[in-house]
Amino acid sequence: MRVVVDLNRCQGYAQCAFLAPRVFELHGDEALLYTPAVPAEQHERVLRAAAACPVQAIVVGEQAGAAGVR
Amino acid sequence: MSGDLRSGRIVIVGASLAGLRAAEALRDEGFTGSLTLVGDEPHLPYDRPPLSKQVLLGRARAEECGLPARRALQARWRLGVGAVGVDTAGKRVLLADGEQVPYDRLLIATGTRARPWPDPGEAALDGVFTVRTVGDASRLAERLDAGPRRVLVIGAGFTGSEIASACRERGLAVTVAERGRAPLIGALGGTVGAWATKLQLAHGVDLRCGVTVSALKGENGRLTGAEFSDGSRIDADVAVVALGAVRNTEWLADSGLAAGPRGVACDAGCRVFDMYGIVSDDVFVAGDVARFPHPLFEYQLIALEHWGNAVAQAEVAAHNMVSSGPHRRPHLSVPAFWSSQFGLNIKSVGVPTFSDQVVIAQGAPEERRLVAVYGYRGRVTAAVAVNRAKWLEHYQRLIETAAPFPPGPGAADFVDGSEPVPSDVPDPRVLSHGPTVALTGHLPDRRLTLLRPGG
Numbered sequence: 188m189r190v191v192v193d194l195n196r197c198q199g200y201a202q203c204a205f206l207a208p209r210v211f212e213l214h215g216d217e218a219l220l221y222t223p224a225v226p227a228e229q230h231e232r233v234l235r236a237a238a239a240c241p242v243q244a245i246v247v248g249e250q251a252g253a254a255g256v257r
Numbered sequence: 258m259s260g261d262l263r264s265g266r267i268v269i270v271g272a273s274l275a276g277l278r279a280a281e282a283l284r285d286e287g288f289t290g291s292l293t294l295v296g297d298e299p300h301l302p303y304d305r306p307p308l309s310k311q312v313l314l315g316r317a318r319a320e321e322c323g324l325p326a327r328r329a330l331q332a333r334w335r336l337g338v339g340a341v342g343v344d345t346a347g348k349r350v351l352l353a354d355g356e357q358v359p360y361d362r363l364l365i366a367t368g369t370r371a372r373p374w375p376d377p378g379e380a381a382l383d384g385v386f387t388v389r390t391v392g393d394a395s396r397l398a399e400r401l402d403a404g405p406r407r408v409l410v411i412g413a414g415f416t417g418s419e420i421a422s423a424c425r426e427r428g429l430a431v432t433v434a435e436r437g438r439a440p441l442i443g444a445l446g447g448t449v450g451a452w453a454t455k456l457q458l459a460h461g462v463d464l465r466c467g468v469t470v471s472a473l474k475g476e477n478g479r480l481t482g483a484e485f486s487d488g489s490r491i492d493a494d495v496a497v498v499a500l501g502a503v504r505n506t507e508w509l510a511d512s513g514l515a516a517g518p519r520g521v522a523c524d525a526g527c528r529v530f531d532m533y534g535i536v537s538d539d540v541f542v543a544g545d546v547a548r549f550p551h552p553l554f555e556y557q558l559i560a561l562e563h564w565g566n567a568v569a570q571a572e573v574a575a576h577n578m579v580s581s582g583p584h585r586r587p588h589l590s591v592p593a594f595w596s597s598q599f600g601l602n603i604k605s606v607g608v609p610t611f612s613d614q615v616v617i618a619q620g621a622p623e624e625r626r627l628v629a630v631y632g633y634r635g636r637v638t639a640a641v642a643v644n645r646a647k648w649l650e651h652y653q654r655l656i657e658t659a660a661p662f663p664p665g666p667g668a669a670d671f672v673d674g675s676e677p678v679p680s681d682v683p684d685p686r687v688l689s690h691g692p693t694v695a696l697t698g699h700l701p702d703r704r705l706t707l708l709r710p711g712g
Binding site for chain 2: 188191194195197215216217223224247248249250251252253255257
């Protein structure tokens with residue numbers, strides 16, 4: 188699973204950092220750093236974080252172009 | 258007509274963010290024909306912004322920055338082979354391995370590449386890097402892990418400043434060399450540039466502005482240091498060349514299209530002009546390589562090296578590739594970008610270089626929170642926020658409605674009595690790095706584009 192955040196949209200609400208702190212983390216007050224490759228045990232948390240984002244800035248999916256989504 | 262447009266053969270040259278999002282949008286729009294993505298890099302589509310941030314901080318591996326698919330594509334992927342030409346009359350793309358790929362409609366999304374260090378011998382020294390691709394970032398991150406004694410960053414645009422920030426956060430000694438007067442001055446002007454100078458100095462960067470690197474020095478093929486135009490020199494075992502980007506248009510040299518160092522010129526609907534200024538109906542362009550007119554900036558052609566522009570323009574291009582005349586849409590989104598450096602979130606809407614004045618509207622520079630608003634001939638044209646992201650939507654509305662500059666009070670931390678000052682945007686020719694926003698348009702008094710021969 189891969190994740191990308193549209194950081195133009197992100198306004199630092201930090202819901203993702205509460206729901207999946209191993210993948211999303213605030214760097215300072217509002218700069219978001221995230222791990223693009225999501226480890227298997229974090230999938231569920233990341234899906235919840237994507238759903239909870241108030242500005243819907245998080246896109247989650249399989250690696251683009253990989254078998255299955257080619 | 259539009260029934261026909263939803264079938265046929267579409268070829269997308271460029272398999273990064275713009276190419277991928279265009280492919281997905283084409284399927285979303287009901288395109289059922291054959292879809293081919295051509296990419297010169299061997300990798301599946303990946304995201305570049307983390308390469309100068311998370312990856313250099315050691316919090317993500319460069320190889321793991323792949324982009325998520327928003328949907329299945331049923332596309333043919335030709336990766337690891339570049340396009341070397343296009344025959345617009347015969348409607349075929351020529352690939353480096355000799356294959357000819359026929360198309361009914363073509364999307365150009367070949368983006369940019371890192372501008373190399375001008376001296377090939379010095380550039381080949383072990384320890385000299387650029388940061389644009391997975392391989393670049395991976396090799397640099399590995400070298401930073403090894404704990405170099407000093408890193409030299411050449412060019413203090415956004416990429417160079419982010420790299421310097423990552424190095425300082427890792428506790429590495431960093432020298433930044435910039436030919437302009439201040440970091441970020443090319444994109445944000447002198448006022449915010451002066452603030453960025455203090456920021457870098459406060460974080461322990463050995464910042465040297467107004468100088469150029471006259472030579473990179475090596476011994477036995479390894480970088481050992483650098484000499485500056487003011488005669489000074491430093492020892493350094495890593496140098497990162499952050500001189501901006503070069504648009505990947507050389508493959509279009511014989512295509513008859515309006516393509517050159519400034520990008521590929523197109524209309525507001527992403528349709529590419531040919532060399533006679535006639536708009537084509539079957540060749541489109543999106544992303545960093547596109548040069549398009551924007552009504553908010555007096556219809557000057559602009560080229561934006563922005564993540565958000567690649568996504569938005571790809572979606573408009575895809576829509577127009579499967580839509581007939583009256584159903585086509587213009588690409589009008591307000592330019593926006595972000596950068597994180599030295600623990601701060603810097604975000605911009607509009608085009609700060611399209612300005613004659615700037616005012617600090619909110620916060621205060623010493624508080625590490627501020628909003629700078631830019632105006633041109635009495636209207637708001639851009640805003641830059643530092644740790645004030647939630648306010649940008651407000652300023653975007655002011656930009657879209659051509660609201661009067663300076664803006665009225667509207668925020669609790671509005672700076673009363675703050676006076677507009679000249680935005681002090683330098684001619685890009687004085688900078689070390691190329692502009693990430695290039696106004697390449699028609700106004701003769703504005704020379705906001707940078708062309709260097711031999712790049």
